[in-house]
Amino acid sequence: MNVNEIYLDGYRNYIDTTAHFINGVNVITGRNAQGKTNLIEAIYYLTSGRSFRPASDKELIKFDTETACIRAGIVSNEREQTLEARIFRGRRRHLFANDVKLKKAAELAGRLTAVLFSPDDLTLIKDGASVRRKMMDNCLSQLRPGYLAALTEFNKLYEHKTRILRDYHEKPSLLELLDDYDLRLAEQSAKLIYYRAAFAEGLSKRAAKIHDEFASGTETLSITYKTVGRIDAEGKKPSELLPLLLRHQAEHRNAELRSGLCLSGAHKDDLEIEINGTPARKYASQGQARTASVSIKLAERDIHYDDKNEYPVLLLDDVLSELDSKRQNFILSRIKEGQVFITCCEDTVIEALHNGNTLRIEKGKIIA
Numbered sequence: 001m002n003v004n005e006i007y008l009d010g011y012r013n014y015i016d017t018t019a020h021f022i023n024g025v026n027v028i029t030g031r032n033a034q035g036k037t038n039l040i041e042a043i044y045y046l047t048s049g050r051s052f053r054p055a056s057d058k059e060l061i062k063f064d065t066e067t068a069c070i071r072a073g074i075v076s077n078e079r080e081q082t083l084e085a086r087i088f089r090g091r092r093r094h095l096f097a098n099d100v101k102l103k104k105a106a107e108l109a110g111r112l113t114a115v116l117f118s119p120d121d122l123t124l125i126k127d128g129a130s131v132r133r134k135m136m137d138n139c140l141s142q143l144r145p146g147y148l149a150a151l152t153e154f155n156k157l158y159e160h161k162t163r164i165l166r167d168y169h170e171k172p173s174l175l176e177l178l179d180d181y182d183l184r185l186a187e188q189s190a191k192l193i194y195y196r197a198a199f200a201e202g203l204s205k206r207a208a209k210i211h212d213e214f215a216s217g218t219e220t221l222s223i224t225y226k227t228v229g230r231i232d233a234e235g236k237k238p239s240e241l242l243p244l245l246l247r248h249q250a251e252h253r254n255a256e257l258r259s260g261l262c263l264s265g266a267h268k269d270d271l272e273i274e275i276n277g278t279p280a281r282k283y284a285s286q287g288q289a290r291t292a293s294v295s296i297k298l299a300e301r302d303i304h305y306d307d308k309n310e311y312p313v314l315l316l317d318d319v320l321s322e323l324d325s326k327r328q329n330f331i332l333s334r335i336k337e338g339q340v341f342i343t344c345c346e347d348t349v350i351e352a353l354h355n356g357n358t359l360r361i362e363k364g365k366i367i368a
């Protein structure tokens with residue numbers, strides 16, 4: 001999987017610009033605020049039809065411009081393809097694959113897959129559980145077709161059930177629906193938990209190994225999947241999980257009615273991350289958090305590869321800062337296969353990459 005070239009017009013600070021990439025390491029350098037992250041963001045946009053930054057589509061359009069275009073030539077499953085996004089101010093954007101207009105963004109799935117590290121991914125270590133669930137959801141949606149369907153159904157049922165729990169005081173007849181919603185919700189939870197437990201097991205093994213090398217054996221990373229009610233999900237099929245989830249739900253029925261909140265289900269899941277046996281969320285240093293989150297991303301990439309026999313594109317935005325030179329060199333040693341985009345402000349790093357292609361960016365222009 002790789003991106004051969006990208007054309008940007010009216011996107012962020014780019015006007016009518018084409019960049020060519022190699023199927024190896026592409027180093028994107030330049031001073032601050034020149035457009036390095038914008039370029040990574042444009043590539044990412046074509047994987048899912050959205051930015052990884054909290055930006056609405058109209059913020060992606062260049063100031064004083066009406067439309068933005070991102071168009072890329074890629075190779076996916078050994079086939080050349082083109083992907084294109086046209087974003088309009090005040091109108092719905094259009095997505096195209098091989099010049100055919102797509103009905104929805106979900107149709108982009110699987111064409112260009114990418115694993116991204118951005119400095120915001122430190123939240124993976126430092127923030128609450130929802131960030132880690134989202135990471136599992138993103139990854140599993142790309143890997144397992146059944147997962148996205150189960151997640152969509154789960155989210156719908158969760159919303160309905162929450163509405164019942166909130167509104168039944170005014171409309172007691174709603175309570176008659178609760179048993180049915182509980183069962184359907186538990187069925188979808190069982191599927192999600194089944195996939196997540198297997199994913200977490202693979203991720204945990206790979207990430208621990210990467211982190212160990214990354215930190216030259218001075219730190220151990222452990223990732224443990226946690227679901228509700230201390231249920232041990234490892235190796236259990238959805239049919240084995242279902243009765244356990246139904247029991248947990250039943251035990252929480254009264255508390256749910258009292259609080260008006262849905263207290264049982266896959267929306268409570270988390271990945272517990274520890275470094276050297278202490279919770280990383282509370283105790284990890286900046287460098288440790290970065291090391292752990294990069295290890296998780298590299299592990300994610302290996303999972304994709306083992307599954308699809310093709311590396312997803314690796315997008316590394318500002319990954320090297322805050323790391324000592326040993327850890328920086330580790331990252332550079334780990335990106336010798338597949339296509340990689342790595343942004344950095346310094347030229348020194350580039351020297352370590354003998355066969356890298358360097359693109360220097362100045363004010364939205366590609367200089368070299």
Ligand code: ATP
Pocket residue numbers: 011012013030031032033034035036037038039059060061062063318345
């Ligand atoms: P750093 O090294 O600081 O991370 P960078 O090269 O990654 O910098 P980017 O985030 O890619 O920088 O680009 C930032 C520049 O893009 C800013 O100067 C910003 O004003 C400009 N920019 C962002 N959105 C738009 C837009 N919609 N229209 C025009 N310019 C924009």
Ligand code: MG
Pocket residue numbers: 036037038317318
């Ligand atoms: Mg940047």
